[in-house]
Amino acid sequence: MLGEPIRDRRAERREATKAEILDAAWAIAREEGLAALSLRDVARRVGMQAPSLYGYFDSKMAIYDAMYAQGCEQFVAAERWDQMTGDARHDIGLILRTMVQFCTADAARYQLLFQRTIPGFEPSPESYAISVAELDRLSAHLATCGLTEPGDIDMFTALGTGLTDQQISNDPGGDRWVRLIDDAVEMLVDHVEKKAARSKRPARSNGARNGRKAR
Amino acid sequence: MLGEPIRDRRAERREATKAEILDAAWAIAREEGLAALSLRDVARRVGMQAPSLYGYFDSKMAIYDAMYAQGCEQFVAAERWDQMTGDARHDIGLILRTMVQFCTADAARYQLLFQRTIPGFEPSPESYAISVAELDRLSAHLATCGLTEPGDIDMFTALGTGLTDQQISNDPGGDRWVRLIDDAVEMLVDHVEKKAARSKRPARSNGARNGRKAR
DNA sequence: GTCTATATCCAGATAGAC
DNA sequence: GTCTATCTGGATATAGAC
Secondary structure (H helix, E strand, C coil): CCCCCCCCHHHHHHHHHHHHHHHHHHHHHHHHCHHHCCHHHHHHHCCCCHHHHHHCCCCHHHHHHHHHHHHHHHHHHHCCHHHCCCCHHHHHHHHHHHHHHHHHCCHHHHHHHHCCCCCCCCCCHHHHHHHHHHHHHHHHHHHHCCCCCHHHHHHHHHHHHHHHHHHHHHCCCCCCCHHHHHHHHHHHHHHHHHHHHHHHCHHHHCCCCCCCCCC | CCCCCCCCHHHHHHHHHHHHHHHHHHHHHHHHCHHHCCHHHHHHHCCCCHHHHHHCCCCHHHHHHHHHHHHHHHHHHHCCHHHCCCCHHHHHHHHHHHHHHHHHCCHHHHHHHHCCCCCCCCCCHHHHHHHHHHHHHHHHHHHHCCCCCHHHHHHHHHHHHHHHHHHHHHCCCCCCCHHHHHHHHHHHHHHHHHHHHHHHCHHHHCCCCCCCCCC
Protein backbone atom coordinates (compact mmCIF):
# COMPACT_ATOMS: atom_id res chain seq x y z
CA MET A 1 0.00 0.00 0.00
CA LEU A 2 0.99 3.59 -0.45
CA GLY A 3 2.62 5.09 2.63
CA GLU A 4 1.59 8.60 3.72
CA PRO A 5 4.35 11.02 2.80
CA ILE A 6 5.98 12.70 5.78
CA ARG A 7 5.94 16.15 4.25
CA ASP A 8 3.16 17.72 2.26
CA ARG A 9 5.16 19.41 -0.44
CA ARG A 10 1.99 20.85 -1.96
CA ALA A 11 1.06 22.63 1.25
CA GLU A 12 4.61 23.82 1.81
CA ARG A 13 4.78 25.30 -1.64
CA ARG A 14 1.45 26.99 -1.08
CA GLU A 15 2.54 28.55 2.19
CA ALA A 16 5.72 29.76 0.59
CA THR A 17 3.73 31.49 -2.15
CA LYS A 18 1.42 33.12 0.39
CA ALA A 19 4.47 34.43 2.20
CA GLU A 20 5.84 35.76 -1.06
CA ILE A 21 2.58 37.60 -1.70
CA LEU A 22 2.61 39.13 1.76
CA ASP A 23 6.22 40.23 1.33
CA ALA A 24 5.25 42.00 -1.86
CA ALA A 25 2.30 43.64 -0.13
CA TRP A 26 4.53 44.91 2.66
CA ALA A 27 7.01 46.28 0.17
CA ILE A 28 4.30 48.24 -1.61
CA ALA A 29 2.84 49.47 1.67
CA ARG A 30 6.23 50.78 2.72
CA GLU A 31 7.00 52.40 -0.62
CA GLU A 32 3.63 53.81 -1.66
CA GLY A 33 1.71 53.98 1.57
CA LEU A 34 -0.44 51.39 3.29
CA ALA A 35 -3.65 52.72 1.75
CA ALA A 36 -2.17 52.61 -1.75
CA LEU A 37 -2.07 48.84 -1.82
CA SER A 38 -3.69 47.29 -4.91
CA LEU A 39 -4.04 43.68 -5.98
CA ARG A 40 -2.69 44.44 -9.42
CA ASP A 41 0.52 45.85 -7.99
CA VAL A 42 0.94 42.97 -5.60
CA ALA A 43 0.37 40.44 -8.37
CA ARG A 44 2.74 42.12 -10.76
CA ARG A 45 5.46 42.13 -8.13
CA VAL A 46 5.23 38.38 -7.64
CA GLY A 47 4.95 37.70 -11.37
CA MET A 48 1.27 36.87 -11.45
CA GLN A 49 -1.91 38.31 -12.83
CA ALA A 50 -4.26 39.84 -10.29
CA PRO A 51 -6.94 37.09 -10.37
CA SER A 52 -4.37 34.47 -9.42
CA LEU A 53 -4.11 36.01 -5.97
CA TYR A 54 -7.61 34.76 -5.22
CA GLY A 55 -6.16 31.26 -5.11
CA TYR A 56 -4.38 32.37 -1.94
CA PHE A 57 -6.48 35.09 -0.36
CA ASP A 58 -10.23 35.60 -0.50
CA SER A 59 -10.10 39.36 -0.85
CA LYS A 60 -7.95 42.42 -0.46
CA MET A 61 -9.10 42.78 3.12
CA ALA A 62 -7.96 39.21 3.76
CA ILE A 63 -4.49 40.32 2.69
CA TYR A 64 -4.61 43.26 5.10
CA ASP A 65 -5.73 40.86 7.78
CA ALA A 66 -2.89 38.45 7.13
CA MET A 67 -0.48 41.38 7.23
CA TYR A 68 -2.00 42.42 10.54
CA ALA A 69 -1.54 38.96 12.00
CA GLN A 70 2.00 38.81 10.69
CA GLY A 71 2.79 42.19 12.20
CA CYS A 72 1.46 41.06 15.56
CA GLU A 73 3.61 37.95 15.46
CA GLN A 74 6.64 40.06 14.62
CA PHE A 75 5.84 42.21 17.62
CA VAL A 76 5.70 39.13 19.83
CA ALA A 77 8.98 37.92 18.40
CA ALA A 78 10.65 41.29 19.02
CA GLU A 79 10.06 41.14 22.77
CA ARG A 80 13.11 40.51 24.92
CA TRP A 81 11.70 39.35 28.22
CA ASP A 82 14.77 37.24 28.78
CA GLN A 83 16.87 40.38 29.14
CA MET A 84 14.83 41.64 32.07
CA THR A 85 16.84 41.97 35.24
CA GLY A 86 14.30 42.77 37.94
CA ASP A 87 15.45 46.38 38.13
CA ALA A 88 12.36 48.45 37.36
CA ARG A 89 14.06 51.27 35.51
CA HIS A 90 16.15 48.94 33.43
CA ASP A 91 13.25 46.70 32.57
CA ILE A 92 10.79 49.46 31.72
CA GLY A 93 13.46 51.06 29.56
CA LEU A 94 14.03 47.76 27.83
CA ILE A 95 10.34 47.32 27.09
CA LEU A 96 9.80 50.88 25.95
CA ARG A 97 12.87 50.85 23.75
CA THR A 98 11.83 47.58 22.20
CA MET A 99 8.37 48.95 21.45
CA VAL A 100 9.49 52.23 19.97
CA GLN A 101 12.24 50.68 17.91
CA PHE A 102 9.87 48.06 16.57
CA CYS A 103 7.29 50.68 15.62
CA THR A 104 9.64 53.21 14.09
CA ALA A 105 11.41 50.52 12.10
CA ASP A 106 8.38 50.22 9.80
CA ALA A 107 5.88 53.05 9.69
CA ALA A 108 3.45 51.14 7.48
CA ARG A 109 3.39 48.27 9.95
CA TYR A 110 2.85 50.69 12.82
CA GLN A 111 -0.01 52.28 10.93
CA LEU A 112 -1.68 48.94 10.30
CA LEU A 113 -1.26 47.59 13.82
CA PHE A 114 -1.86 50.63 15.95
CA GLN A 115 -3.94 53.09 13.99
CA ARG A 116 -7.25 52.86 12.22
CA THR A 117 -6.64 54.56 8.91
CA ILE A 118 -7.73 52.01 6.30
CA PRO A 119 -11.42 52.61 5.59
CA GLY A 120 -13.33 49.39 5.99
CA PHE A 121 -10.58 47.34 7.54
CA GLU A 122 -10.71 45.80 10.91
CA PRO A 123 -8.79 42.74 12.00
CA SER A 124 -10.56 39.40 12.17
CA PRO A 125 -11.22 38.03 15.66
CA GLU A 126 -8.42 35.49 15.23
CA SER A 127 -5.88 38.13 14.27
CA TYR A 128 -7.07 40.52 16.93
CA ALA A 129 -6.69 37.81 19.55
CA ILE A 130 -2.94 37.70 18.90
CA SER A 131 -2.74 41.38 19.64
CA VAL A 132 -4.83 41.16 22.80
CA ALA A 133 -2.75 38.29 24.15
CA GLU A 134 0.42 40.29 23.60
CA LEU A 135 -1.00 43.33 25.34
CA ASP A 136 -1.90 41.15 28.32
CA ARG A 137 1.62 39.80 28.44
CA LEU A 138 2.96 43.34 28.27
CA SER A 139 0.75 44.49 31.11
CA ALA A 140 1.80 41.56 33.25
CA HIS A 141 5.48 42.35 32.78
CA LEU A 142 4.95 46.03 33.44
CA ALA A 143 3.16 45.11 36.64
CA THR A 144 6.29 43.35 37.87
CA CYS A 145 8.09 46.65 37.27
CA GLY A 146 5.78 48.51 39.61
CA LEU A 147 3.30 49.77 37.02
CA THR A 148 0.35 48.23 38.79
CA GLU A 149 -2.34 50.87 38.43
CA PRO A 150 -4.33 50.83 35.17
CA GLY A 151 -3.46 54.50 34.78
CA ASP A 152 0.24 53.66 35.01
CA ILE A 153 -0.01 51.24 32.14
CA ASP A 154 -2.02 53.72 30.11
CA MET A 155 0.57 56.41 30.73
CA PHE A 156 3.25 53.98 29.60
CA THR A 157 1.48 53.18 26.35
CA ALA A 158 0.81 56.87 25.75
CA LEU A 159 4.52 57.59 26.12
CA GLY A 160 5.34 54.74 23.77
CA THR A 161 2.98 55.74 21.01
CA GLY A 162 3.71 59.44 21.49
CA LEU A 163 7.45 59.05 21.04
CA THR A 164 6.81 56.71 18.12
CA ASP A 165 4.31 58.97 16.47
CA GLN A 166 6.44 62.08 16.68
CA GLN A 167 9.50 60.19 15.50
CA ILE A 168 7.71 58.83 12.44
CA SER A 169 5.80 61.98 11.54
CA ASN A 170 8.41 64.64 12.17
CA ASP A 171 11.83 63.04 11.97
CA PRO A 172 11.59 59.86 9.93
CA GLY A 173 14.86 58.01 9.85
CA GLY A 174 16.32 60.18 12.62
CA ASP A 175 16.43 59.76 16.39
CA ARG A 176 15.12 63.05 17.72
CA TRP A 177 12.43 61.37 19.83
CA VAL A 178 14.02 57.93 20.11
CA ARG A 179 16.84 59.45 22.10
CA LEU A 180 14.35 60.72 24.69
CA ILE A 181 13.45 57.17 25.70
CA ASP A 182 15.76 56.94 28.72
CA ASP A 183 14.58 60.33 29.85
CA ALA A 184 10.97 59.24 29.50
CA VAL A 185 11.54 56.12 31.58
CA GLU A 186 13.16 58.08 34.38
CA MET A 187 10.30 60.57 34.25
CA LEU A 188 7.66 57.87 34.39
CA VAL A 189 9.24 55.83 37.15
CA ASP A 190 9.91 58.90 39.30
CA HIS A 191 6.27 59.81 38.92
CA VAL A 192 4.92 56.38 39.77
CA GLU A 193 7.14 56.23 42.84
CA LYS A 194 6.02 59.67 43.92
CA LYS A 195 2.38 58.67 43.60
CA ALA A 196 2.99 55.47 45.56
CA ALA A 197 4.66 57.42 48.35
CA ARG A 198 1.83 59.93 48.40
CA SER A 199 -0.86 57.28 48.66
CA LYS A 200 0.87 55.84 51.70
CA ARG A 201 0.32 59.09 53.61
CA PRO A 202 -2.83 60.51 52.11
CA ALA A 203 -3.42 62.97 55.00
CA ARG A 204 -0.03 64.68 54.76
CA SER A 205 -0.06 65.27 51.05
CA ASN A 206 -3.61 66.56 51.05
CA GLY A 207 -3.81 70.15 49.86
CA ALA A 208 -0.07 70.45 49.37
CA ARG A 209 -0.21 70.36 45.61
CA ASN A 210 3.05 72.09 44.89
CA GLY A 211 6.28 73.18 46.43
CA ARG A 212 6.94 70.04 48.44
CA LYS A 213 8.40 66.91 46.97
CA ALA A 214 7.01 63.63 48.15
CA ARG A 215 9.15 61.06 49.95
CA MET B 1 -20.31 107.37 -13.22
CA LEU B 2 -20.85 103.97 -11.65
CA GLY B 3 -19.70 103.79 -8.03
CA GLU B 4 -17.75 100.80 -6.90
CA PRO B 5 -20.00 98.59 -4.80
CA ILE B 6 -18.85 98.18 -1.20
CA ARG B 7 -19.44 94.46 -1.08
CA ASP B 8 -18.67 91.98 -3.80
CA ARG B 9 -21.72 89.77 -3.56
CA ARG B 10 -20.34 87.48 -6.26
CA ALA B 11 -17.18 86.77 -4.29
CA GLU B 12 -19.10 86.36 -1.08
CA ARG B 13 -21.39 83.82 -2.64
CA ARG B 14 -18.43 81.96 -4.03
CA GLU B 15 -16.66 81.79 -0.69
CA ALA B 16 -19.84 80.57 0.93
CA THR B 17 -20.10 77.74 -1.57
CA LYS B 18 -16.47 76.80 -1.05
CA ALA B 19 -17.14 76.64 2.67
CA GLU B 20 -20.18 74.46 2.03
CA ILE B 21 -18.07 72.08 -0.03
CA LEU B 22 -15.45 71.85 2.68
CA ASP B 23 -18.10 71.20 5.30
CA ALA B 24 -19.38 68.32 3.22
CA ALA B 25 -15.87 66.98 2.80
CA TRP B 26 -15.29 67.07 6.56
CA ALA B 27 -18.56 65.29 7.19
CA ILE B 28 -17.61 62.47 4.84
CA ALA B 29 -14.12 62.24 6.29
CA ARG B 30 -15.58 61.87 9.76
CA GLU B 31 -18.19 59.33 8.75
CA GLU B 32 -16.36 57.19 6.22
CA GLY B 33 -12.74 57.86 6.97
CA LEU B 34 -10.41 60.53 5.66
CA ALA B 35 -9.04 58.31 2.91
CA ALA B 36 -12.54 57.43 1.71
CA LEU B 37 -13.21 60.93 0.45
CA SER B 38 -14.47 61.08 -3.14
CA LEU B 39 -15.52 64.01 -5.30
CA ARG B 40 -18.78 62.28 -6.23
CA ASP B 41 -19.79 61.96 -2.60
CA VAL B 42 -18.84 65.52 -1.80
CA ALA B 43 -20.75 66.84 -4.80
CA ARG B 44 -23.84 64.79 -4.06
CA ARG B 45 -23.89 66.08 -0.53
CA VAL B 46 -23.95 69.71 -1.64
CA GLY B 47 -26.47 69.00 -4.40
CA MET B 48 -24.08 69.21 -7.32
CA GLN B 49 -22.59 66.92 -9.90
CA ALA B 50 -18.94 66.07 -9.44
CA PRO B 51 -17.54 68.19 -12.29
CA SER B 52 -19.07 71.32 -10.80
CA LEU B 53 -16.61 71.14 -7.94
CA TYR B 54 -13.85 72.06 -10.35
CA GLY B 55 -15.29 75.53 -10.46
CA TYR B 56 -14.16 75.86 -6.84
CA PHE B 57 -11.17 73.58 -6.39
CA ASP B 58 -8.56 72.54 -8.92
CA SER B 59 -8.34 68.95 -7.77
CA LYS B 60 -9.11 66.55 -5.00
CA MET B 61 -5.74 67.27 -3.43
CA ALA B 62 -6.64 70.95 -3.43
CA ILE B 63 -9.63 70.06 -1.29
CA TYR B 64 -7.45 68.12 1.11
CA ASP B 65 -5.13 71.11 1.20
CA ALA B 66 -7.94 73.53 1.98
CA MET B 67 -9.11 71.19 4.72
CA TYR B 68 -5.59 71.14 6.08
CA ALA B 69 -5.40 74.92 6.15
CA GLN B 70 -8.81 75.10 7.76
CA GLY B 71 -7.81 72.61 10.41
CA CYS B 72 -4.69 74.61 11.20
CA GLU B 73 -6.73 77.76 11.59
CA GLN B 74 -9.14 75.97 13.89
CA PHE B 75 -6.17 74.89 15.94
CA VAL B 76 -4.98 78.48 16.19
CA ALA B 77 -8.46 79.59 17.19
CA ALA B 78 -8.68 76.91 19.87
CA GLU B 79 -5.69 78.25 21.76
CA ARG B 80 -6.40 80.00 25.02
CA TRP B 81 -3.27 82.02 25.70
CA ASP B 82 -5.35 84.62 27.49
CA GLN B 83 -6.10 82.12 30.23
CA MET B 84 -2.43 81.62 31.08
CA THR B 85 -1.59 82.75 34.60
CA GLY B 86 2.19 82.51 34.79
CA ASP B 87 2.06 79.41 36.95
CA ALA B 88 3.99 76.79 35.01
CA ARG B 89 1.91 73.79 36.01
CA HIS B 90 -1.34 75.54 35.37
CA ASP B 91 -0.24 76.90 32.01
CA ILE B 92 1.30 73.69 30.73
CA GLY B 93 -1.83 71.86 31.77
CA LEU B 94 -3.94 74.41 29.95
CA ILE B 95 -1.94 74.03 26.76
CA LEU B 96 -1.82 70.24 26.88
CA ARG B 97 -5.52 69.98 27.66
CA THR B 98 -6.37 72.33 24.83
CA MET B 99 -4.27 70.31 22.40
CA VAL B 100 -5.59 66.92 23.38
CA GLN B 101 -9.19 68.06 23.48
CA PHE B 102 -8.86 69.68 20.08
CA CYS B 103 -7.32 66.55 18.58
CA THR B 104 -9.66 64.01 20.13
CA ALA B 105 -12.71 66.08 19.19
CA ASP B 106 -12.22 65.13 15.53
CA ALA B 107 -10.15 62.10 14.68
CA ALA B 108 -10.25 62.78 10.94
CA ARG B 109 -8.90 66.28 11.47
CA TYR B 110 -6.17 64.93 13.72
CA GLN B 111 -5.25 62.39 11.07
CA LEU B 112 -5.02 65.04 8.37
CA LEU B 113 -3.06 67.56 10.42
CA PHE B 114 -0.69 65.36 12.37
CA GLN B 115 -0.26 62.12 10.51
CA ARG B 116 0.82 61.25 7.02
CA THR B 117 -1.66 58.63 5.93
CA ILE B 118 -3.11 59.94 2.66
CA PRO B 119 -0.94 58.60 -0.15
CA GLY B 120 0.21 61.44 -2.34
CA PHE B 121 -0.96 64.29 -0.14
CA GLU B 122 1.26 66.86 1.38
CA PRO B 123 0.23 70.36 2.36
CA SER B 124 1.10 73.25 0.10
CA PRO B 125 3.79 75.63 1.35
CA GLU B 126 1.16 78.24 2.18
CA SER B 127 -0.88 75.82 4.25
CA TYR B 128 2.15 74.35 5.90
CA ALA B 129 3.31 77.81 6.89
CA ILE B 130 0.23 78.23 9.09
CA SER B 131 1.14 75.09 10.94
CA VAL B 132 4.77 76.08 11.37
CA ALA B 133 3.84 79.51 12.70
CA GLU B 134 1.55 77.92 15.26
CA LEU B 135 4.21 75.49 16.39
CA ASP B 136 6.59 78.41 16.88
CA ARG B 137 4.01 80.20 18.97
CA LEU B 138 3.46 77.06 21.00
CA SER B 139 7.17 76.62 21.62
CA ALA B 140 7.50 80.23 22.72
CA HIS B 141 4.71 79.88 25.25
CA LEU B 142 6.08 76.60 26.55
CA ALA B 143 9.44 78.29 27.00
CA THR B 144 7.84 80.81 29.36
CA CYS B 145 6.65 77.80 31.36
CA GLY B 146 10.17 76.53 31.83
CA LEU B 147 10.29 74.12 28.91
CA THR B 148 13.36 75.71 27.43
CA GLU B 149 15.38 72.76 26.23
CA PRO B 150 14.49 71.38 22.79
CA GLY B 151 14.15 67.97 24.40
CA ASP B 152 11.59 69.37 26.83
CA ILE B 153 9.39 70.60 24.03
CA ASP B 154 9.77 67.31 22.20
CA MET B 155 8.78 65.42 25.32
CA PHE B 156 5.76 67.66 25.66
CA THR B 157 4.60 67.04 22.09
CA ALA B 158 5.21 63.30 22.52
CA LEU B 159 2.98 63.31 25.58
CA GLY B 160 0.32 65.27 23.72
CA THR B 161 0.22 63.04 20.66
CA GLY B 162 0.57 59.89 22.76
CA LEU B 163 -2.42 60.66 24.93
CA THR B 164 -4.36 61.74 21.85
CA ASP B 165 -3.44 58.69 19.84
CA GLN B 166 -4.32 56.20 22.52
CA GLN B 167 -7.55 57.99 23.27
CA ILE B 168 -8.63 57.95 19.64
CA SER B 169 -7.46 54.44 18.81
CA ASN B 170 -8.47 52.57 21.94
CA ASP B 171 -11.24 54.49 23.66
CA PRO B 172 -12.97 56.73 21.12
CA GLY B 173 -15.59 58.88 22.75
CA GLY B 174 -14.34 58.03 26.23
CA ASP B 175 -11.84 59.72 28.53
CA ARG B 176 -9.50 56.91 29.58
CA TRP B 177 -6.41 58.82 28.45
CA VAL B 178 -7.82 62.33 28.58
CA ARG B 179 -8.19 62.02 32.32
CA LEU B 180 -4.46 61.36 32.62
CA ILE B 181 -3.64 64.87 31.42
CA ASP B 182 -3.18 66.46 34.85
CA ASP B 183 -1.06 63.54 35.91
CA ALA B 184 1.05 63.89 32.79
CA VAL B 185 1.64 67.57 33.43
CA GLU B 186 2.76 66.94 36.98
CA MET B 187 5.04 64.19 35.76
CA LEU B 188 6.59 66.34 33.07
CA VAL B 189 7.11 69.41 35.22
CA ASP B 190 8.60 67.39 38.06
CA HIS B 191 11.01 65.88 35.62
CA VAL B 192 12.05 69.15 34.03
CA GLU B 193 12.62 70.68 37.44
CA LYS B 194 14.66 67.70 38.50
CA LYS B 195 16.83 67.99 35.42
CA ALA B 196 17.29 71.71 35.97
CA ALA B 197 18.39 71.14 39.55
CA ARG B 198 20.78 68.42 38.44
CA SER B 199 22.43 70.58 35.83
CA LYS B 200 23.10 73.27 38.43
CA ARG B 201 25.32 70.89 40.37
CA PRO B 202 26.76 68.63 37.73
CA ALA B 203 29.58 67.34 39.94
CA ARG B 204 27.34 66.25 42.82
CA SER B 205 24.85 64.39 40.72
CA ASN B 206 27.49 62.62 38.72
CA GLY B 207 27.23 58.87 39.14
CA ALA B 208 24.33 59.13 41.58
CA ARG B 209 21.72 57.90 39.15
CA ASN B 210 19.12 56.81 41.63
CA GLY B 211 18.10 56.97 45.23
CA ARG B 212 18.47 60.69 45.77
CA LYS B 213 15.84 63.19 44.73
CA ALA B 214 17.05 66.49 43.38
CA ARG B 215 16.32 69.80 45.12
C1' DG C 1 -22.10 78.40 -12.77
C1' DT C 2 -23.88 74.11 -13.53
C1' DC C 3 -25.02 70.61 -16.32
C1' DT C 4 -24.49 66.25 -19.49
C1' DA C 5 -21.49 63.49 -21.77
C1' DT C 6 -17.37 61.48 -22.02
C1' DA C 7 -12.42 60.29 -21.68
C1' DT C 8 -9.31 57.57 -19.32
C1' DC C 9 -8.00 54.75 -16.13
C1' DC C 10 -8.06 51.70 -12.27
C1' DA C 11 -10.21 49.17 -8.74
C1' DG C 12 -11.91 44.40 -6.81
C1' DA C 13 -13.90 40.34 -8.14
C1' DT C 14 -15.71 36.27 -11.09
C1' DA C 15 -16.08 32.76 -15.06
C1' DG C 16 -14.17 29.54 -17.44
C1' DA C 17 -10.37 27.77 -20.66
C1' DC C 18 -6.09 25.24 -20.37
C1' DG D 1 -2.73 26.81 -10.35
C1' DT D 2 -2.57 30.26 -13.56
C1' DC D 3 -4.19 32.42 -17.28
C1' DT D 4 -7.32 35.54 -20.42
C1' DA D 5 -11.41 37.80 -20.71
C1' DT D 6 -14.82 40.17 -18.63
C1' DC D 7 -18.09 42.21 -15.28
C1' DT D 8 -19.24 46.05 -12.61
C1' DG D 9 -18.41 49.92 -10.64
C1' DG D 10 -15.70 53.62 -9.15
C1' DA D 11 -12.33 57.22 -9.51
C1' DT D 12 -10.41 62.01 -11.31
C1' DA D 13 -10.69 65.05 -14.73
C1' DT D 14 -12.03 67.55 -19.22
C1' DA D 15 -15.06 69.39 -23.13
C1' DG D 16 -18.58 71.82 -24.35
C1' DA D 17 -23.74 72.91 -24.30
C1' DC D 18 -26.96 75.90 -21.93
